[in-house]
Amino acid sequence: MSGAATWISAADVPALYEGAKFYAPAVGDAGRSSLTSWLTGLLEREGPVALHRVETMAPETPCVSLCVLGSGSALADLPPAGDEFVAAIRQIEQLQGVRFGAVYPLAAATVSALVPVAAAAQLGVPLLDADGMGRAFALIHHTAMYLAGISPTPLVAFGPTGDSVLVDARTGARADRLLRAGLDTLGGWAALASYPTTAGALRRGALPGTISRIANVGRVLLQQTDPDLLISRLAAITGCRRLGRGRISELEQLSRPSDGSIPAHPSSVVIDETDGRRRQLRIELRSEIVAVFANGELIAGAPDLLCLVDATRGTLATLDNLERGDLVDVLVTPGDAVWYSDEGMAMVGLNFHGIPLDHPRRLRGEP
Helix, strand or coil: CCCCCEEECHHHHHHHHHHHHHCCCCCCCCCHHHHHHHHHHHHHHHCCEEEECHHHCCCCCEEEEEEEEECHHHHHHCCCCCCHHHHHHHHHHHHHCCCCCEEEECCCCHHHHCHHHHHHHHHCCCEECEECCCCCCCCCCCCHHHHCCCCCCCEEEECCCCCEEEECCCCHHHHHHHHHHCHHHHCCEEEEEEEEEEHHHHHHHCEECHHHHHHHHHHHHCCCCCHHHHHHHHHHHHCCEEEEEEEEEEEEECCCCCCCCCCCCCEEEEEEECCCCCCEEEEEECCCEEEEEECCEEEEECCCEEEEEECCCCEEECHHHCCCCCEEEEEEECCCHHHHCHHHHHHHCHHHHCCCCCCHHHHCCCC
16 A cells, blocks of 8 residues: 555555454455465556545445355355456446446455455456444444445345345345355355445445555564564554463363354353463354453453464464464454444344343443
8 A cells, every 4th residue: 555545556465364364363264365366466467456535435426345255165165256246246236227436345354355456456446445344243234334224235146156146135134144045056155245325325334444454454463573562563553452361271162052143153262371360261252252251251242353363473363273272362452433332232242142241341331
């Protein structure tokens, strides 16, 4: 990223990827190589993409969000041909009789933060420095736009085999269920174009500055520093703090039932602190880390962003690579303010994940 106007070039792809991974710590690196290589090559051929703040766009500018729907392993098995995201956009354009003047990520996290960059390069339109989640949530209607009254539909999921699904549903939850019902048939993943709206609506509905944020976080993560300095530098950008450091003593698959609307299996990680108060930390997992308990007391939870740092290497520790004996730091990063509202908490807070407890912020009397 460079210049008075902000641009994203091929040189920015590694930082974007690492920063996006910080905001989706449950996701591993499946599909990384094919997607980052594709995006790097595309930007080298087409040139850099303009990154615009939403408020700099004309209010009537039609905009659409993009993300990867489905599993990283499916994306690795069936990598994108390169035209899926543009094809999904074109179908909505044809349906609505518009031509989109900008794209933005549904979630500035995981590989879903990268695909709008590619689509912007292919379409020759700006990328908006905003998204709907500020991290990765499990369901497509778990967005700031949905809370602001912006519908995710009509939406199109375009699969790697060339098949597509158009969904126009009355509610976001219904749209999500309809999408997931056809995902395996599409090939296990799909290019999703959704939330067709205007820049004016996004000024009140989207979360600003999230692409710039992941790029800055990614640059810090690429610097290969010691864990304490890494956390200090991340804190300056994200407001994160360390909850504790310890060794993993247990990795558990839990047998208790989970709400069928949540696409994940409950599990947990137990960490024995090696310094400080020598507490036992229990990390509860769903499609993300949703809660951290210290000696049975809740100390952090959704919508907080919770992640682990390998305290030996000073790198992010993704959940699919954890082993007993690993020394890790447990970090908590505040979510965007909208998620701590009553409506946000009801949508993505602890109760949604089957943990009927008040968030620590509420117990401390914080808004």
